[in-house]
Amino acid sequence: MIILGIETSCDETAAAVVKDGRHVISNIIASQVDIHAPFGGVVPEIAARRHIECIRYIVDEALTSAGVTLPDIDAYAVANGPGLAGALLVGLNYAKGLAFVNQKPLIGVNHIEGHVCANFLETELEPPFLSLVVSGGHTSLITVEDYETYRVVGSTRDDAAGEAFDKVARVLGLPYPGGPEIDKISRGTEPTIPFPRAKIAGFDFSFSGLKTAVMQYIKKEESPDIPTIAASFQKAVVDVLTDKAIAACQSEGFVKIALAGGVACNNALRDSLQSACIQKNIELYMPKPIFCTDNAAMIAARGFYSIKNGKSDGLNLNAFPGRMV
Numbered sequence: 001m002i003i004l005g006i007e008t009s010c011d012e013t014a015a016a017v018v019k020d021g022r023h024v025i026s027n028i029i030a031s032q033v034d035i036h037a038p039f040g041g042v043v044p045e046i047a048a049r050r051h052i053e054c055i056r057y058i059v060d061e062a063l064t065s066a067g068v069t070l071p072d073i074d075a076y077a078v079a080n081g082p083g084l085a086g087a088l089l090v091g092l093n094y095a096k097g098l099a100f101v102n103q104k105p106l107i108g109v110n111h112i113e114g115h116v117c118a119n120f121l122e123t124e125l126e127p128p129f130l131s132l133v134v135s136g137g138h139t140s141l142i143t144v145e146d147y148e149t150y151r152v153v154g155s156t157r158d159d160a161a162g163e164a165f166d167k168v169a170r171v172l173g174l175p176y177p178g179g180p181e182i183d184k185i186s187r188g189t190e191p192t193i194p195f196p197r198a199k200i201a202g203f204d205f206s207f208s209g210l211k212t213a214v215m216q217y218i219k220k221e222e223s224p225d226i227p228t229i230a231a232s233f234q235k236a237v238v239d240v241l242t243d244k245a246i247a248a249c250q251s252e253g254f255v256k257i258a259l260a261g262g263v264a265c266n267n268a269l270r271d272s273l274q275s276a277c278i279q280k281n282i283e284l285y286m287p288k289p290i291f292c293t294d295n296a297a298m299i300a301a302r303g304f305y306s307i308k309n310g311k312s313d314g315l316n317l318n319a320f321p322g323r324m325v
C-alpha cells in the first residue's frame with residue numbers, strides 16, 4: 001500500500017511517499033526556519049501563509065522523486081493536530097482535495113503518534129514498547145500497546161524539552177532554533193555546573209525551574225562561560241529524560257524504548273539513553289535525525305496502520321490544534 005503523507009503542523013511543509021508504512025520512497029521537507037529566525041520563534045500567521053505558497057510544489061516533488069503519479073497513491077494521511085490551527089488547515093485541506101479528486105481514502109493522523117511511528121521507518125520494530133517523545137511542543141512518555149493504541153503515562157507540567165532548549169539558548173545568546181546550537185557547543189565540554197533536576201513523583205517532567213536556574217546563574221556571573229552553562233543545562237535535561245524513560249519502561253514491563261521528536265536528534269540524549277539501555281538490557285530504537293524532526297514520512301507511517309484496519313475519515317475532518325494522543 002502506497003501512502004502519501006502530508007505534514008504542516010508547525011514550520012515545516014512536508015510530503016512523503018511511504019510503502020507499507022515502513023519503506024520511505026520519498027521524503028521532502030521545506031523548512032521555514034530562516035523566515036522565523038528573526039522573530040526568535042515561529043510566527044503562526046507567517047507559517048500558515050508560507051505553507052500555502054509551498055504545499056503544491058512539495059507534494060509534486062514528493063511524487064516526482066518517488067517516481068509515482070497520483071493514480072499510484074492508495075491513501076492520503078495528513079497531520080490534523082496538535083499544532084498551529086492555520087498551519088494545520090493548509091495540509092488538511094490540500095489532502096482533502098487530493099483524496100476527493102482521486103477518490104481515495106483520507107486519514108487524519110495525530111502528530112505526536114506520527115513522531116512515535118518514525119521508529120517504524122526502515123526498521124522492524126513492533127509493539128509493545130515505550131516511547132519517549134521529546135519535541136518543541138511536547139515531552140511525553142507514551143506506551144504503545146499495538147499499532148493503534150497509544151497511552152500517555154507521563155508528560156511535562158510546564159515547558160517541553162525542546163522549548164526549554166530554545167529558551168535557554170536565547171538567554172545564552174545563541175541563534176534560533178537553539179536546541180541544535182546547545183548540542184553543538186556542548187560537545188567536548190564538561191558539564192560542571194550542578195543545575196537542579198526536578199524531582200516529580202511518577203513519570204511527569206518539569207523544566208521551567210531548570211530554565212530559571214540557568215537565567216539566575218547567568219545574571220550572577222560577570223563573564224559567563226557559555227559552553228559550560230550549555231553543557232550543564234543539557235546534562236540536567238538528559239539525565240531526567242533518561243532516568244524517567246528507563247523507569248517507565250521497566251514499570252510497564254516493556255523491553256523496548258523508542259525515542260522520538262526533534263530533541264531526539266540531541267547527541268547527548270542519544271548517548272545517554274544508549275548506555276542506560278545497554279545496562280538495563282533494554283532494546284533502544286532511535287530514528288535517523290531527518291525522521292526525528294517534523295516530516296511527513298512519519299505521518300504516512302502512522303496513517304498506514306489505520307487504513308490497514310479499515311479506518312478512514314470523511315471530508316468533514318477538522319484540525320484539532322490542542323489534541324493530545
Ligand code: KG4
Pocket residue numbers: 010134135136137138161162163165166177178179180183261262263264265266267292293294
Ligand atoms: O519535533 P520537532 O521538529 O517539532 C515539534 O513538533 O515541536 O522539534 C523541534 C524541537 C526544537 O525545539 C529544536 O530546538 C529541538 O527540537 N531540537 C533539538 C535538537 N535538534 C532539534 N534539541 C536539542 N538538540 C538537538 N540536536
Ligand code: ZN
Pocket residue numbers: 111115135136261262293294
Ligand atoms: Zn513535531
